[in-house]
Amino acid sequence: MREDSRRWIEGDRAHCWHPFTRQAEWCREEPLVLVRGEGVWLWDSEGHRYFDGNSSIWTNIHGHRHPRLDAAIRAQLEDVAHTSYLGFANPRASELAARLTALFPSGTLERVFFSDDGSTAIECAVRMALQYRLNRGEDTRTGFIAFENGYHGDTLGAASLGGVGRFTGLMQRFGLDVRRVSSMAELEATPTEWSNHIAAVIVEPLIQGVNEMRPWPAGMLAALRRWCDARGVHLILDEVMTGFGRTGRMFACQHEDVVPDFLCVAKGLTGGYLPMAATLTSGAVYDAFLGGADKAFYYGHSYTANPLGCAVALASLDVFEEDRVLETLQPKIARMAELLAGLKERSPLVHEIRQRGFIAGIELRQPDGSRFPADARTGEAVCRAAWSHGLLTRPILDTIVLMPPLATTEDELAFAVDALEKAIAQCG
Structure with a gap:
């Protein structure tokens, strides 16, 4: 083994902690x-x-x-690597938000909130969905519906939505008020009054990832959209895995012509180059946050709308179009x-x-x-x-x-x- 390899492995064993890893076994192996x-x-x-x-x-x-993605980052570095998005704007974020919203029908998903990763994109949607209800005086609509064996991330709120016990079992004692169903048929069989306390439904569209890559039946997503519309419940789509071409369309929801109230993306947003996420939502949701300080959305991250991430995400969208x-x-x-x-x-x-x-x-x-x-x-x-x-x-x-x-x-x-x-x- 090369000297550098040995040094890096020893440093890893001495100081690093890996995700989803049995560390005792890891430290006995040759990674x-x-x-x-x-x-x-x-x-x-x-x-x-x-x-x-x-x-x-x-x-x-x-x-x-990829030469075009590499070039986009280098070009942005000539200007600035990072600026605060709290109280300031930046050119690449403005451009990226416009490009993302243009991927959906006009007048649907009109606003973009940037964050850091898939979990934070979900946290953002969940907090928006809850505060939307509170801002509108709908104080009893604080629950969520999620699907068994779903996975939505590892932060506390996202984990409490998940239905895979080995990842979220400990977290389900904390966090959100969540009711789980196993299928669209089970959801449709629930009493109408049950939904009166629900702020939103969350689902991984077309296919569940951590549930061993299990697809949903054809038409399930469109049926879920109809169920939500009939009851005034928001629909959150977790496209962290399925977004940006993975299912053969830019987004999985486009296979069934569904537009959600909240769309969460991350992973492929920057082409896999930098950690960045976005939560897209409607003008109607955004409008509920207008007014005094009591209605503002108090949530954010230090690296929100990082210019390097925005620049490479724009380049990725260019590659989708040009190639x-x-x-x-x-x-x-x-x-x-x-x-x-x-x-x-x-x-x-x-x-x-x-x-x-x-x-x-x-x-x-x-x-x-x-x-x-x-x-x-x-x-x-x-x-x-x-x-x-x-x-x-x-x-x-x-x-x-x-x-x-x-x-x-x-x-x-x-x-x-x-x-x-x-x-x-x-x-x-």
Whole structure:
């Protein structure tokens, strides 16, 4: 092992704390130290190359070191890296807000509140939804409806909305008043008076991510929009994972022509370059906050509307338009389906393929269809084995996530699926 690799690993073991990680095990293992990227590829400190199979935790859109995104950041650095958004404006934020709202029909999502990450985008929407009711004198509408097995982030409010116990179980004793349902049918069966205390419903549109990439039935989102409209309940869409082309449209809600009252985006907003988030909402919501100090929205972050983040987000939107990203993505979505269907045919451990657009979950089970013992951690073993075949990705339990950058070519996609097939065989 190179001297630099050893030094970095020892420093990590001595001082760092990783997310969603069993630290005792981590400190006994030899981690990869990722040092460089180009396109859909990453290199570790030992010089080995890997396909970025989960887009660096679902963030990267156009590939690493994209020349136009790099240039946008360098150009902004010539002016200023950061200025406060509290009491001041900046050019890139104004431009980005206009571009984002223009992605939706005129007169719908007209306002943008910038924050730092997916959790804070959700927190922002939740606090807006609550204060909107209070500002309008609707003091009894303080509850939320969320869906079982949903995931909306790790800050306290976002975590209390979640329905995945291993992430949110401890937090559900605190925070928001949340009622959970498992399906649209269950929600529609609830009494009308039940909704009189609800401020908003939150959902991951089209597909639940942390719930092992499980898609919603076709038409579910449109039905949910109708249910909310009939009861005066706001609809919050968590598009932190699904936004910016992942499902084949710019946003998942566009598949069913749904416009929410709040749209939360992060991850792909900057093309995977910088931490930044946005909560889009309607003019009607915004208008409820106009007036005296008692109606102002007292919420924000030191790096709100960071000019570097705004600049690279604008460049990402330029790439979508100039390179016709969504148009060229369609044959790659079809090719992914073909490759994964072949994988299922050849591997007895592949139980089910769940795909929406360029998002796929490959669920592994034993040949008889039964689940692997939880303590076997089969999904983790397969992903670790994939390193030796040049693929980086992560599992959700025993479901392997394949969510490559949209810039992936069909040949690169074939490489990733082949590497995954070899890793599954190695662990089977």
